[in-house]
Amino acid sequence: MLSKLSTPHLYSNTYTDNVEGFLLVYNPISEHGISILNKEAAFLFNLIDGKKKLDDFFNLAKKESAEVEFHDIERVFNDFFHSEIIFFDSPKNKNIIFQKPPKHLGVWLHVTNQCNLRCKYCYVRKTNEKMNKKTGVKAIQNIIRDAKKNNFKKITIKFSGGECLLEFNYVLELIKLTRTLAKKADIKSDFVVLTNGVLLSEKIANTLKEKKIRAAISLDGLQKYNDNRVFPSGKSSFSYVEKGINNLLKIKVPFNVSITITSKNIENIPDLTKYLLKRNIPFAFNFYRENPYVKEELEGDDKKLVKYLREAYLLIYNNPPRYSLINGLLDRVTFSKPHLYTCGMGNSYIVVRQDGRIVPCQMTLEKPIGSIDDLDLIKTMKDGNFVKPIGLTVEGKNPCHTCQWKYICCGGCPLLTFKQKGKYIVNSPCCAVYKALIPEVLRIEAKRLIKYGIRDNEGHIGEMPSQLPL
Numbered sequence: 001m002l003s004k005l006s007t008p009h010l011y012s013n014t015y016t017d018n019v020e021g022f023l024l025v026y027n028p029i030s031e032h033g034i035s036i037l038n039k040e041a042a043f044l045f046n047l048i049d050g051k052k053k054l055d056d057f058f059n060l061a062k063k064e065s066a067e068v069e070f071h072d073i074e075r076v077f078n079d080f081f082h083s084e085i086i087f088f089d090s091p092k093n094k095n096i097i098f099q100k101p102p103k104h105l106g107v108w109l110h111v112t113n114q115c116n117l118r119c120k121y122c123y124v125r126k127t128n129e130k131m132n133k134k135t136g137v138k139a140i141q142n143i144i145r146d147a148k149k150n151n152f153k154k155i156t157i158k159f160s161g162g163e164c165l166l167e168f169n170y171v172l173e174l175i176k177l178t179r180t181l182a183k184k185a186d187i188k189s190d191f192v193v194l195t196n197g198v199l200l201s202e203k204i205a206n207t208l209k210e211k212k213i214r215a216a217i218s219l220d221g222l223q224k225y226n227d228n229r230v231f232p233s234g235k236s237s238f239s240y241v242e243k244g245i246n247n248l249l250k251i252k253v254p255f256n257v258s259i260t261i262t263s264k265n266i267e268n269i270p271d272l273t274k275y276l277l278k279r280n281i282p283f284a285f286n287f288y289r290e291n292p293y294v295k296e297e298l299e300g301d302d303k304k305l306v307k308y309l310r311e312a313y314l315l316i317y318n319n320p321p322r323y324s325l326i327n328g329l330l331d332r333v334t335f336s337k338p339h340l341y342t343c344g345m346g347n348s349y350i351v352v353r354q355d356g357r358i359v360p361c362q363m364t365l366e367k368p369i370g371s372i373d374d375l376d377l378i379k380t381m382k383d384g385n386f387v388k389p390i391g392l393t394v395e396g397k398n399p400c401h402t403c404q405w406k407y408i409c410c411g412g413c414p415l416l417t418f419k420q421k422g423k424y425i426v427n428s429p430c431c432a433v434y435k436a437l438i439p440e441v442l443r444i445e446a447k448r449l450i451k452y453g454i455r456d457n458e459g460h461i462g463e464m465p466s467q468l469p470l
């Protein structure tokens, strides 16, 4: 209960910016994401100094408009408090957020080593091997058994390869089995096919829709700019992928496009963005990570990354779609809620190879840490965490622990950091790019919230503008 003597305080490291006449407020330890304040609410917010009491705010607001009542002030500060952008007596204990055990298990099922493409940056050693029925069934049974035992409430299975649509009937069988077992275990389940898009026929699109399966399609650029992703003959895959995308669009199958940015497609990122926005397709930008099978130098340099991503961001800012793109605009930086680890590796993410061996993440397919026959796959996952020291969070990385963005960035992909810097306890090699672009991603989300006046439908981030009759 607030009174005239209540004194609001700001959280440390709060970030603010002006966007289209509104004030964007981001508190790094808020689970509510960013808040957007209108002019009057911003006036009050900007007066907070940890000393003024609500009565002082009331008197100052009264000077601006005689109509203001104390309960208006009370309501706005209540709003601020519930949006977690201020506190009164003591700040929210961040351990309450960080000590919550994960409830959502991500599963990456690598159903085949075969693929109909030969992408230049592929991290899969292509062979004829694929997951057999016995292995797939056992994987699903044991994953659900251990998810239940370890209190997970939801699993998302991503089918991958190779090209998982080469084994589409098998994928459908596994989905059917998962749905039955997950329901019995009272665990929610959902499914995504990770595909290069070439095989997305009308028939497959219809089945995806009917069975409520999402798709994530890899596409890196328009026409020749997608030529990191070619057929074994060297032929371009663009027109095939575009056809697949059109098949999904025609019957409204939910999907997104996953873009890997390399030195070869970087300058096409703005045009690709325009193309996707025009078609209302959600998308995500990932930075290319080197792997043992790539001969060429494919990394985009930092200056170019910032330049072309800024161009793409401007297009989005000027015409934000209704859906939130915020968690896909900057590689591994995710804004949904504060977190201590960049990814689920070792905590909430299991990768099962075609032969039933478990690996820590999809980029370490050659380094198994156990198998689906293990007694507790969650334990296998935890024991197989390759980051050293085990349990290292962003708080243990230097200089990340002092960074304003630590709970959304967490220091980037640990695998990449180790590869380039030889240790895990330091910041990402992409740090400068992240720091340059995080404020711009926040601005895009703010613009979207302002444009549509919505609390959010997909990205679970953002607040309605606070209203005050001044």
Ligand code: SF4
Pocket: 115, 116, 117, 118, 119, 121, 122, 123, 124, 161, 162, 163, 195, 196, 229
């Ligand atoms: S589509 Fe995927 S698995 Fe196939 S070659 Fe390309 S990156 Fe590799």
Ligand code: SF4
Pocket: 394, 399, 400, 401, 403, 404, 405, 406, 409, 410, 411, 412, 427, 428, 430, 431, 432, 434, 435
């Ligand atoms: S990598 Fe850079 S931006 Fe990310 S948390 Fe560390 S210091 Fe901050």
Ligand code: SF4
Pocket: 332, 342, 343, 344, 345, 361, 362, 363, 412, 413, 414, 415, 416
């Ligand atoms: S370690 Fe890197 S590549 Fe592996 S899951 Fe995490 S972010 Fe992704």
